[in-house]
Amino acid sequence: MSTRGPLESVPPASPDTAYRTGTGPSRPRDHLLGMTPVWLGLLMVLLFALGACQPVMPVAEGEPPAAEATAPEPTAEAVAHGDPEAGAYLVTIAGGCGCHFNRDLGALAGGNRFEGSYGVVYARNITPHEGTGLGGWTETQIADALRLGVRPDGTQLFPIMPYRDYSALPDPEALDIAAYLLSLEPVENAVPARELQAEPAAFTPDPPPPAESPTDPVARGEILVKLARCGRCHTPTNEDGSPNMEMYLAGKPINEDEIAANITPDDETGIGLWTEEEIATFLRTGMLSDGSQIVGTMATQIERSFSHLTEEDALAIAAYLKSIPPVNHDPFSQ
Template identity: 35%
Template structure:
């Protein structure tokens, strides 16, 4: 009997701590949204570079296309875990983010926490956005709050009974446990590498599609960018092995035009990413991404091969 009580108590404490650690909100007075035009312009660029319109563009009633001039949401995301509907991120006070504070933006993007304190589902790539700088997040918030409010009531998610906000907390804890921190790169003092890694792993969240996942849907960082499947769609690898024949210029041109070294143009969802996201990057940001994916990833692969000799 004593062992049963001890076990029950331990389980109760575990779930209490699990809930508490994942439900903490960000201090409401800790941040302030910037008001300068420079911050809003940076936020506009970051929203574009981050590909926000690909998901948050206003859904059409008649097709799978989204209105790229609106961030009113409504797009249906069909996944193995259920159907999710992307929220309205215009500053409408009833159906959008019009009541959000600066701390709400930090909580959402960097911690996956809703203004209510509940956890977001991981279809929102907050684990990638966690690496964003506070200033970039606040600039994004400043830009979004400057948009014209649009009223758009987004449907409720269609999920199995077991998939709740609380189970999302549990998922997040498993992700923390299973995703080991990346090894410190010898290039961490190289400006191009740091910027390219920031764009690829955080703002651009390339791994959300291009990194395979385990049965729980947690990305396998040990196989970063090695390709994945989303439903019936096969996502091509963009790791060093896959890009062996590519030069930095090839990759830069791919980001700009969607053209591969063999003169073939990319199709599917990636064509939208090129059109609405990577083609709008600055020359220096495209170059940083090209350096990260081609030079630095290749050097890492070569050093790993040498270490196995």
């Protein structure tokens, strides 16, 4: 797999430049890539979900979310099975492990606090520091934590860590990420213990994580979409907060100002009229068919994450999105 090095972190765009439903485009049937202007807004939000939404985790009222971070460059050669450079690429596509990024230390040293009805958890130090981080872990143990949510001592991670999504990672990709994390500069930062109302249940993925990397582009695209956690913003939820899989990637309001688009291949309300090449080109460049450049939050996320996609991986994501069941659902009309 070819890789691209991550860019430097880009400061967030002003909220005034983000896509807002109150000032969005009207719906006359002007033609642009076979789409109405509203579809242009939909594609903009497609990028937002693929890049901007995924690193964001639930936080307590009044608690600032962790900063997004592109993956830092590896600083040491890992002695194991994984490829640190390939792992850096995957971490960048995943959003840079922003929940673990410690602003004060400038590293993935954890400490960010997340609170809810479940109790309080803290993002862990995932640098290879022997005393406070992953320094005593093997690549296989890190891969198990990523995909099964289990620590070397057998205790279960709280599912605010998205191991349910990461369970789709094949062995080689999981080991690449592990090798990358173990190649970072160790940073000492002791993180407080979690305080939960109840311990999380063991997780057994079905199907289990694949042993081999897929050769089929659609399967590769599915892995990348889950790694980027597109469903967190794009899949409507049930009353209990669980994803409504009958509406998978059909779009929903994110907050008062932004709506995640329907990115299923529905011709009327989704991205069915976009070609795979158009989707892939936009994801990597932010350039629209008329030559104009996307601006604001989406442009920032392109620079941070999806501009690093290889052409093959951008096309794989597009192929996967075009392969899922279409859902006729207009989240903008809610």
